[in-house]
Amino acid sequence: MAQVLGSGVAWETGSSRNEWRWLDTIDGRQLRVVASIAPIRGSVDDAGLILVFRDVSKEFEVEELKRDFVSAVSHELRTPITSMKGFLDTVLGDPEMPAEVRTEFLGVVRSQLKRLAGMVEKILQFSRLEAGQKMELAAFDLTALAGEIVAELTPISASRSVAIDWDGPNGPVEVLADREQIRSVLVNLLTNAIKFTPDGGSVGIGVRDDGRETVLTVRDTGIGIRAEDLPNLFQRFYRAPSSGQHAPGTGLGLSIVKEIVQRHGGRIHVDSRPGAGSTFTVRLPNRAPE
Ligand SMILES: Nc1ncnc2c1ncn2[C@@H]1O[C@H](COP(=O)(O)OP(=O)(O)OP(=O)(O)O)[C@@H](O)[C@H]1O
Numbered sequence: 001m002a003q004v005l006g007s008g009v010a011w012e013t014g015s016s017r018n019e020w021r022w023l024d025t026i027d028g029r030q031l032r033v034v035a036s037i038a039p040i041r042g043s044v045d046d047a048g049l050i051l052v053f054r055d056v057s058k059e060f061e062v063e064e065l066k067r068d069f070v071s072a073v074s075h076e077l078r079t080p081i082t083s084m085k086g087f088l089d090t091v092l093g094d095p096e097m098p099a100e101v102r103t104e105f106l107g108v109v110r111s112q113l114k115r116l117a118g119m120v121e122k123i124l125q126f127s128r129l130e131a132g133q134k135m136e137l138a139a140f141d142l143t144a145l146a147g148e149i150v151a152e153l154t155p156i157s158a159s160r161s162v163a164i165d166w167d168g169p170n171g172p173v174e175v176l177a178d179r180e181q182i183r184s185v186l187v188n189l190l191t192n193a194i195k196f197t198p199d200g201g202s203v204g205i206g207v208r209d210d211g212r213e214t215v216l217t218v219r220d221t222g223i224g225i226r227a228e229d230l231p232n233l234f235q236r237f238y239r240a241p242s243s244g245q246h247a248p249g250t251g252l253g254l255s256i257v258k259e260i261v262q263r264h265g266g267r268i269h270v271d272s273r274p275g276a277g278s279t280f281t282v283r284l285p286n287r288a289p290e
């Protein structure tokens with residue numbers, strides 16, 4: 001027991017979860033535990049004790065995660081809210097404001113509101129996934145779905161003179177997957193490719209079946225990603241330091257993408273060089289996800 005306990009672990013009887021202690025296990029892990037201690041009555045010399053440890057590490061982790069989530073979300077939401085409030089106060093405080101200035105300011109409010117709605121949507125989607133949302137599997141043509149999304153995003157890319165090209169033959173490729181979730185993978189990867197590509201650049205999308213896997217690639221000729229940022233890219237709320245100047249965002253998109261790909265038993269990989277663009281490759285197994 002002494003080996004399990006490590007040093008310096010001492011409790012009063014009946015300690016609550018707030019009175020946790022670190023416990024070093026023999027296999028070198030550190031757990032947060034609470035203990036209940038009770039004497040064994042009726043034993044020969046009344047000298048025995050029952051020591052019950054409860055591992056509360058997971059509960060703490062979840063709480064920490066929730067705290068981080070709430071603080072990151074509030075921080076992100078505050079920016080568009082502050083901006084909208086500023087513009088609305090200015091408009092309301094100046095009845096003499098020329099109509100065209102007022103229209104311009106209200107236009108800013110509308111675009112901030114759109115940004116806010118997008119963030120809330122992403123946060124909701126993220127929390128649904130975290131809560132273990134069920135997958136609705138169906139067979140569909142991934143190329144056709146990609147085509148639909150390219151058509152939806154073309155007005156945005158065209159406004160920035162970024163062309164979206166098909167890489168490879170764009171024939172039908174059937175997959176068995178959750179269509180809405182795969183839609184979200186495509187929208188996130190393509191939106192990133194467009195927003196992190198300077199005006200006049202290009203984005204490419206490819207869908208192919210290599211027999212064993214369905215391979216989806218989204219590449220761009222954009223700003224690229226530094227090697228030191230790559231390991232953090234799929235973490236929730238992570239945004240590379242220079243991203244803010246290119247476009248707003250929550251930093252949740254790629255963590256949603258990764259979660260969905262993994263749920264489908266697939267993998268995601270990124271190749272990128274600063275200034276030379278990025279290629280995101282998603283591989284989905286050609287068998288039903290478990
Ligand atoms: N195609 C890309 N080119 C360059 N950097 C990228 C690209 N895709 C993602 N990144 C980097 O990875 C970060 C995380 O991407 P993610 O999609 O999770 O967040 P976001 O796009 O910043 O926000 P959101 O997806 O919520 O709008 C981005 O902020 C950016 O730094």
Ligand SMILES: [Mg+2]
Nearest residue numbers: 192249253254
């Ligand atoms: Mg994104």
